[in-house]
Amino acid sequence: MGNKQTIFTDEQLDAYQDCTFFTRKEILRYVLRSVLQTVTPQLCNIKESESLNIITFAEDIQSKHFQGLHGRYHELAPHLVPMDYTNDPDCKLPLALIVNMPELKENPFRSRIVESFSEDGMGNLSFNEFVDMFSVLSEMAPRELKAIYAFKIYDYNVDNYLCKEDLEKTLNKLTKEELTPEEVELVCTKTIEEADLDGDSKLSYSDFENMITRAPDFLSTFHIRI
Template identity: 45%
Template sequence: MGNKLVTFSEQQLDNYQDCTFFTRKEILRVHKKYREIRPDLVPKRMRKNEQATIRIPVEDITEKLPELHENPFKKRICEVFSRDGKGNLSFEDILDLLSVFSEQAPRDIKVFYAFRIYDFDNDKHIGPEDLDNALILLMRQELTPEDRQQIIEKVIEEADVDGDGKLSYMEFEHVITRAPDFLSTFHIRI
């Protein structure tokens, strides 16, 4: 038993458990998945601040992380959760990402991150351009620009309570509460 490799200290595991919706075993499983994406870059035993400073490029994450591979928002999801804003993820970034998408994460956390993912221009509103970007990703170019414009107008007409032509977080949250199926797609199993 003396040759067992310790990935994290007890204190690190306690801290990660306190900051996520994961058990210790799930945290170690996430680290294993993370390391498998780029074993040449991520050591088995992380020292000092490596869990926050070693970043795997977004291209590797979106291509090799099975939980994101088929998601049309995969690049945007990585951008939202990366501390560098470019989608390159540290272990702590990916731990946050997978924790928010876990079944244990509360609804309000999921709504908050869903809003951030849809807010492509990061202006704290979901405007027509954000909705257009989402439709392009979701429909994979199957809609004409005219069809997308019609959908965008309808969404804003239905959800824009204050009439400013865009959705605030509160308006977005109100729409999501009326569409419970939306958050059922916001799960990843570890």
């Protein structure tokens, strides 16, 4: 990046912070309304205490992190991403560039992670979406928010449930396909039997949330440092 300084107007900084978990003002609108409603209707029943955790997280994020993330975004494609944002450029970087970042390229869920944060579902990320992704995956993000996105990432067929096929794909990714098909079948069947509270043979977000509360270490590694 040399000595170049990222240039934003004060209004742009305020606008970016408003929609990327950075301020209290917009956190409920952006996360609890926009994100939760697009992930699954069940998530709209998030507890008040969990909402407060998300708000606290937003207030803890500082503008310097935002500026640093822009530097990383710019490094991925200097010919596409301007340093000067005063003209409000319309820029998105493709999945192929994002997943090859050192922070992501060894992650077995790298494509699903990026796709889950992209508006088009194809992994093309605007700067806002890029910031959202690393904010949620930071160590400071609350467990409740990580759980929401973990569910979204594992929901391969995007039907707002984790079915047996979703769990099989997830398990194969987690184990690097070292289990036999029979072992995968057994684990996924047992998981649904134990976690499916309403007996519909698939896991809702409530089922998933209840399951991971019994596994406190489940989300402990659900973070990426940048």
